[in-house]
Amino acid sequence: MLRECPEHGYFRGDFCQVCGEEGKYLMNDEELSRISKAMAGSLRHFPEKFGLEMDEQGFVSIRDFVDAMKKSHPRYRWLRPHHIVALIETDEKGRYQIVNGNMRATYGHTIDLDLKHPTDDIPDxxxxxxxxxxxxxxxxxxxxxxxxxxxxxxxxxxxxxxxxxxxxxxxxxxxxxxxxxxxxxxxxxxxxxxxxxxxxxxxxxxxxxxxx
Missing domain, CATH: 3.20.170.30 (ADP-ribosylation fold)
Incomplete structure (x- = not known):
């Protein structure tokens, strides 16, 4: 379950882990799983399947992804960019990154990209x-x-x-x-x-x- 606490932001589960409030409903577990899989596939392997324009560092427009999902899967006509932001911000593994309205997968790619990640503070x-x-x-x-x-x-x-x-x-x-x-x-x-x-x-x- 993906929800939004008006005071503490997005969270996964039935209640906010900080204040215990139920918060605003965003999507259920099945929707979260299906949209996550579509994101992973399009950002790591086949952006062309959704007609997405990807730059050399793997970024695509969040808005374009949302529009593509709604076009290919009418069941998600309710989907908005803030749902994607919520999904990314609550991802425990940090698999995605948002910069200026664009998003990318941080790892797991099978397509050629010029990824630029920090190279400092690497463990010994x-x-x-x-x-x-x-x-x-x-x-x-x-x-x-x-x-x-x-x-x-x-x-x-x-x-x-x-x-x-x-x-x-x-x-x-x-x-x-x-x-x-x-x-x-x-x-x-x-x-x-x-x-x-x-x-x-x-x-x-x-x-x-x-x-x-």
């Missing part, structure tokens, strides 16, 4: 989940993008473990010597709350960890 160590079958080859050849345009790294061991369990029950977690990479001239970008991006990770910066 980052983490990456893999499978037991892929562990040896990655340790030998390093990390390179597969289905995405950038390698996605996690801030903490627990974040990588959660991401890895999407693919396998027992992921192998690799530690990335991020500080050493940066010292060697490689760039790492801070894309979201727990997600960092880089073009590749050479094998000498990878080690296996069992737990943290």
């Amino acid at each position: 160590e980052l983490y990456y989940p893999t499978t037991q079958e892929e562990e040896d080859i990655i340790l030998e050849t390093g990390l390179k993008p597969s289905d995405r345009k950038m390698v996605h790294l996690s801030r903490a061991y627990e974040d990588a473990l959660t991401a890895g369990r999407v693919r396998t029950d027992s992921p192998v977690i690799l530690k990335v010597a991020a500080a050493d990479m940066i010292s060697a001239g490689m760039e790492i970008q801070h894309a979201a709350k727990t997600v960092f991006l880089t073009k590749e990770v050479p094998p000498e910066y990878l080690t296996v960890v069992n737990d943290e």
Whole structure:
């Protein structure tokens, strides 16, 4: 459930986590899920499906996305830009960014873009989940993008473990010597709350960890 508290802003759930008020109804869980999936698809993979004009950093107009959703899905004729703003501002993973009425996905792209994210305050160590079958080859050849345009790294061991369990029950977690990479001239970008991006990770910066 997505709602708006007149005093504390947008929130997800039945009641404002600050004051306990019910607030104004914006959309239900099914609508939130469907619109979120449409956003992720159009901003990460196929903006042309919705006829969206995307700039080289992945930004599209919020208004254009809303108009496209209403045109392709008449059931969402009630949709307004503030619904999208509410969805983005309450996204716990920080998967989206708003700038001057435009929005973009911060990571997960399969299309070529010139993403520009902050490169300061990068943790000394980052983490990456893999499978037991892929562990040896990655340790030998390093990390390179597969289905995405950038390698996605996690801030903490627990974040990588959660991401890895999407693919396998027992992921192998690799530690990335991020500080050493940066010292060697490689760039790492801070894309979201727990997600960092880089073009590749050479094998000498990878080690296996069992737990943290």
